[in-house]
Amino acid sequence: MNPPLKLAIAGLGTVGAGVLQLLDRQAELLAERAGRRLVVVAVSARDRRRDRGADLSAVRWYEDAVAMAADPEVDVVVELIGGADGIARRVVDTAIAHGKHVVTANKALMAHEGMRLAARAEETGIILSFEASVAGGIPVIKGLREGLAGNRLQRVYGILNGTCNYILTTMRESAHEFAEVLAEAQKLGYAEADPSFDIDGIDAAHKLAILASVGFGRPIDLDGVYAEGIRHISRLDIDFAEELGYRIKLLGIARLTEEGLEQRVHPCMVPRGTPIAAVEGVYNAVVAEGDFVGRVVLQGRGAGAFPTASAIAADLVDIAAGRQVPPFGTHSNNLRPIPGVPIERHHGAYYIRLMVVDQPGVIADVAAALRDEHVSMESMIQRGRAPGEAVPVVLTTHVTVEAAMRRALKKIETLDSVLEPPRMIRIEDF
Amino acid sequence: MNPPLKLAIAGLGTVGAGVLQLLDRQAELLAERAGRRLVVVAVSARDRRRDRGADLSAVRWYEDAVAMAADPEVDVVVELIGGADGIARRVVDTAIAHGKHVVTANKALMAHEGMRLAARAEETGIILSFEASVAGGIPVIKGLREGLAGNRLQRVYGILNGTCNYILTTMRESAHEFAEVLAEAQKLGYAEADPSFDIDGIDAAHKLAILASVGFGRPIDLDGVYAEGIRHISRLDIDFAEELGYRIKLLGIARLTEEGLEQRVHPCMVPRGTPIAAVEGVYNAVVAEGDFVGRVVLQGRGAGAFPTASAIAADLVDIAAGRQVPPFGTHSNNLRPIPGVPIERHHGAYYIRLMVVDQPGVIADVAAALRDEHVSMESMIQRGRAPGEAVPVVLTTHVTVEAAMRRALKKIETLDSVLEPPRMIRIEDF
Numbered sequence: 001m002n003p004p005l006k007l008a009i010a011g012l013g014t015v016g017a018g019v020l021q022l023l024d025r026q027a028e029l030l031a032e033r034a035g036r037r038l039v040v041v042a043v044s045a046r047d048r049r050r051d052r053g054a055d056l057s058a059v060r061w062y063e064d065a066v067a068m069a070a071d072p073e074v075d076v077v078v079e080l081i082g083g084a085d086g087i088a089r090r091v092v093d094t095a096i097a098h099g100k101h102v103v104t105a106n107k108a109l110m111a112h113e114g115m116r117l118a119a120r121a122e123e124t125g126i127i128l129s130f131e132a133s134v135a136g137g138i139p140v141i142k143g144l145r146e147g148l149a150g151n152r153l154q155r156v157y158g159i160l161n162g163t164c165n166y167i168l169t170t171m172r173e174s175a176h177e178f179a180e181v182l183a184e185a186q187k188l189g190y191a192e193a194d195p196s197f198d199i200d201g202i203d204a205a206h207k208l209a210i211l212a213s214v215g216f217g218r219p220i221d222l223d224g225v226y227a228e229g230i231r232h233i234s235r236l237d238i239d240f241a242e243e244l245g246y247r248i249k250l251l252g253i254a255r256l257t258e259e260g261l262e263q264r265v266h267p268c269m270v271p272r273g274t275p276i277a278a279v280e281g282v283y284n285a286v287v288a289e290g291d292f293v294g295r296v297v298l299q300g301r302g303a304g305a306f307p308t309a310s311a312i313a314a315d316l317v318d319i320a321a322g323r324q325v326p327p328f329g330t331h332s333n334n335l336r337p338i339p340g341v342p343i344e345r346h347h348g349a350y351y352i353r354l355m356v357v358d359q360p361g362v363i364a365d366v367a368a369a370l371r372d373e374h375v376s377m378e379s380m381i382q383r384g385r386a387p388g389e390a391v392p393v394v395l396t397t398h399v400t401v402e403a404a405m406r407r408a409l410k411k412i413e414t415l416d417s418v419l420e421p422p423r424m425i426r427i428e429d430f
Numbered sequence: 431m432n433p434p435l436k437l438a439i440a441g442l443g444t445v446g447a448g449v450l451q452l453l454d455r456q457a458e459l460l461a462e463r464a465g466r467r468l469v470v471v472a473v474s475a476r477d478r479r480r481d482r483g484a485d486l487s488a489v490r491w492y493e494d495a496v497a498m499a500a501d502p503e504v505d506v507v508v509e510l511i512g513g514a515d516g517i518a519r520r521v522v523d524t525a526i527a528h529g530k531h532v533v534t535a536n537k538a539l540m541a542h543e544g545m546r547l548a549a550r551a552e553e554t555g556i557i558l559s560f561e562a563s564v565a566g567g568i569p570v571i572k573g574l575r576e577g578l579a580g581n582r583l584q585r586v587y588g589i590l591n592g593t594c595n596y597i598l599t600t601m602r603e604s605a606h607e608f609a610e611v612l613a614e615a616q617k618l619g620y621a622e623a624d625p626s627f628d629i630d631g632i633d634a635a636h637k638l639a640i641l642a643s644v645g646f647g648r649p650i651d652l653d654g655v656y657a658e659g660i661r662h663i664s665r666l667d668i669d670f671a672e673e674l675g676y677r678i679k680l681l682g683i684a685r686l687t688e689e690g691l692e693q694r695v696h697p698c699m700v701p702r703g704t705p706i707a708a709v710e711g712v713y714n715a716v717v718a719e720g721d722f723v724g725r726v727v728l729q730g731r732g733a734g735a736f737p738t739a740s741a742i743a744a745d746l747v748d749i750a751a752g753r754q755v756p757p758f759g760t761h762s763n764n765l766r767p768i769p770g771v772p773i774e775r776h777h778g779a780y781y782i783r784l785m786v787v788d789q790p791g792v793i794a795d796v797a798a799a800l801r802d803e804h805v806s807m808e809s810m811i812q813r814g815r816a817p818g819e820a821v822p823v824v825l826t827t828h829v830t831v832e833a834a835m836r837r838a839l840k841k842i843e844t845l846d847s848v849l850e851p852p853r854m855i856r857i858e859d860f
Contacts, residue, residue, distance in 0.1 A: 016707075018722075022580055022722055024665040026580055026581075026582070026722075028493065028562070029582060029647075030579070031581065032647070032760045032761070032764040033579050033759055033760050034579075035761075131577075137720075137722070137723035137724065137726065138574075138576075138723075139573050139576070139577025139578065139726075140512075141579050142569075142572065143569050143572075143573065143728075145574050145578070146569070146572060146744060146747070146748065147561075147569025147573070147744050148567075148569070148740065149457075149460070149463045149464075149743060149744050149748075150452055150456055150460065150739065150740045150742075150743025150744055150746075151456075151740055151743075152456070152459065170433040173720055181753075217459075217462070221642060262526075263521045273708075273727060275708060278703075278705060278708050279705075290567075290738055290740065291736075292448075292452055292456075292567070292736040292737065292740040292743070293567035293730060293731065293736070293737050293740035293741075294567065294730060294731045294734075294737055295567075295730060295731070296567065296568055296569075296728070296729065296730035297727070297728070297729040297730065298573075298726070298727070298728055298729075299705060299726065299729070300723060300724060300725060300726035300727065301723065301724045301725070304724075306722040306723070306724070307722065307723050307724055309580065309722055310578065310581055310720065310723035311720040311723075312580075313579060313580025313581075313722070314576060314577050314578065314579050314580055317576070317579040317580070317581075318576065321754075321755070323576075323753040323754070323755070324751075324753070325751070325753070328462055330462045330463050331462070331465075334462040339780070430571070
């Protein structure tokens with residue numbers, strides 16, 4: 001058997017502990033699959049005393065993860081610190097500079113610095129792997145980059161944030177409002193104390209930027225990702241979605257149109273019969289539409305120590321076996337920019353919910369505002385009468401351009417009988 | 431760029447033509463991803479004149495595919511002839527003997543000869559790839575073998591035959607009986623003139639044997655696969671399934687139990703809320719349950735020229751880029767037999783449908799037969815009264831061992847009031 005592959009792990013939080021346990025429990029299995037043993041020789045973490053569920057007595061401890069990344073004995077640095085700058089970035093830079101392979105779960109770092117890191121990795125000849133950065137244990141990077149290598153994609157999209165999917169699923173099942181469910185998710189550990197990274201769509205935007213680069217063979221363009229979160233979704237919308245035959249999901253969508261590449265993260269109305277609508281709770285799913293393969297759906301646990309550790313182990317086995325793929329599926333020089341399409345030029349159908357005073361003439365005013373912007377209504381629901389009081393009115397539109405939709409909503413918002421800013425949710429066409 | 435990878439394609443039927451078209455249309459893309467061009471230098475097929483949608487004027491034609499497999503100019507032989515013996519087998523043997531890589535879509539060959547071929551491939555140092563042999567364009571072999579390399583699986587199962595899934599879906603949607611739907615599927619080209627390979631579960635058994643080997647790291651054991659098809663499924667069963675909250679699917683299931691490895695292909699009652707229940711029509715899906723990753727679902731088109739070509743292209747890109755994985759994920763020497771569990775020792779719940787004379791005492795007799803074999807009833811449905819005439823009675827049982835269930839059914843079949851052989855469908859636990 002070949003000499004062991006020597007690993008250094010930077011960051012021993014929940015995921016780090018999961019990786020240590022996997023490497024310990026599956027040592028024989030991994031050695032057989034990789035053709036050599038995977039051995040942890042160094043770790044770096046703040047707290048030495050915490051129990052990580054694995055024996056670390058024979059392992060070198062570093063206070064300084066950056067120094068560890070330069071350790072001459074180390075073959076691969078596994079970066080599990082997180083964050084787009086600061087230590088994580090310096091650890092990865094140092095590892096590459098010292099000719100070490102890098103495995104990372106860090107989507108923020110990859111979304112911000114992926115192009116620079118890939119170019120440096122290619123120059124140095126090291127492998128840079130990041131399966132764990134998108135959709136946890138689901139092999140989506142490998143699936144797109146290698147499994148669908150014979151395809152040009154038309155669209156890649158998915159449920160990329162388990163926290164949001166858990167909140168939306170629970171809102172529907174429990175009939176509670178967003179704020180209550182968020183508080184409960186925080187208690188259960190499914191949402192962070194500061195949840196904005198998840199619920200404002202930033203985490204999903206990072207992942208989408210990575211997927212779009214791998215899927216479309218273009219450089220990462222994080223700035224080109226439109227991101228809108230789920231704070232404004234209410235129970236009312238979830239109920240109307242059911243009534244209209246939809247589920248509300250926070251999707252990340254990269255889609256090639258005649259104008260260029262759309263990249264957007266926002267809540268979507270998804271037809272209830274589609275595979276993505278059935279993905280509930282903390283599960284993630286990624287759908288790729290290729291010109292030869294058609295629609296492929298990959299689904300599984302999008303977060304958690306063990307699923308993430310599974311993705312990291314897959315990357316490590318590939319490295320140990322000497323299997324090298326350019327980080328984004330093709331050499332960085334081959335990645336070609338595709339012009340981005342700003343959200344204002346998005347063409348799609350829309351769900352609009354208004355809170356209006358129940359009095360004659362309101363719908364006529366709303367309809368006129370839509371007509372003036374050439375937005376064509378597809379359906380209208382006005383449930384329950386309460387003359388003189390606030391009632392919800394729900395509209396769906398035919399396909400229209402977002403800029404027109406926004407102008408119409410601005411006008412509608414100024415109507416006296418419209419009591420709250422209109423809520424708008426995009427309807428995705430599958 | 432590296433010198434081109436020279437391909438020979440044996441068999442230019444539907445799939446072969448799809449492969450030629452993919453290689454032609456995606457030539458630039460593949461070259462970038464593989465780091466070299468993929469060039470077809472030789473083909474072998476009976477009919478030279480048929481239009482395959484690609485220019486073959488510069489390609490050497492062989493009458494004899496076996497001779498082509500020995501062509502010194504060829505790097506990779508793509509075997510698309512099919513069948514477990516005869517020419518396909520000789521083509522693959524010849525290619526390996528001459529040190530050429532092999533890509534095949536041939537599940538029958540792999541299920542019957544996979545171990546021998548893998549051992550020979552490893553001796554010779556060539557790559558033997560067969561992504562296209564299971565689940566069409568879905569990267570399931572890569573997904574299990576590489577993407578989930580850090581896991582021990584507890585179960586791998588799936589909808590592996592699109593013809594059966596199409597028939598079962600259409601029976602439910604159209605309210606037609608099996609024979610009518612089969613005839614229609616044959617007209618549409620979704621079923622062969624001789625459909626037994628598909629509808630008797632043989633095709634799915636081949637695929638399951640391959641998946642079980644890759645997933646559990648054990649030698650292929652096709653003889654150990656229990657196979658039962660869908661001929662006996664009637665509209666009545668489909669309606670009762672709906673009523674009980676199930677869908678009927680032909681599944682291939684490999685499951686590790688305390689007794690060993692179960693491998694079975696048969697119609698299943700699948701709870702309607704599970705991902706697999708939502709896979710309809712010609713779609714396939716594979717579900718893997720790993721100890722670290724949890725449940726991963728891979729879904730897509732399981733057949734057809736273009737999805738199959740997509741899988742073949744993925745294998746070719748890996749070969750062109752020099753990425754080698756042992757055919758079954760680990761060196762053949764590391765594959766360890768796991769004792770098989772015969773179907774009689776399967777533990778599960780059962781759906782039983784009887785056609786009985788509607789008269790007092792029938793249920794008591796049936797219940798007594800079950801009690802005598804210690805089979806515990808979970809529910810019973812007797813719809814519609816027609817005193818003295820034939821009515822269906824449906825039972826579901828708690829978990830029991832199949833041998834006891836079979837003995838009870840034998841007894842029930844002999845009851846005077848039971849008019850037809852009982853129908854039994856296994857309920858799968860998810």
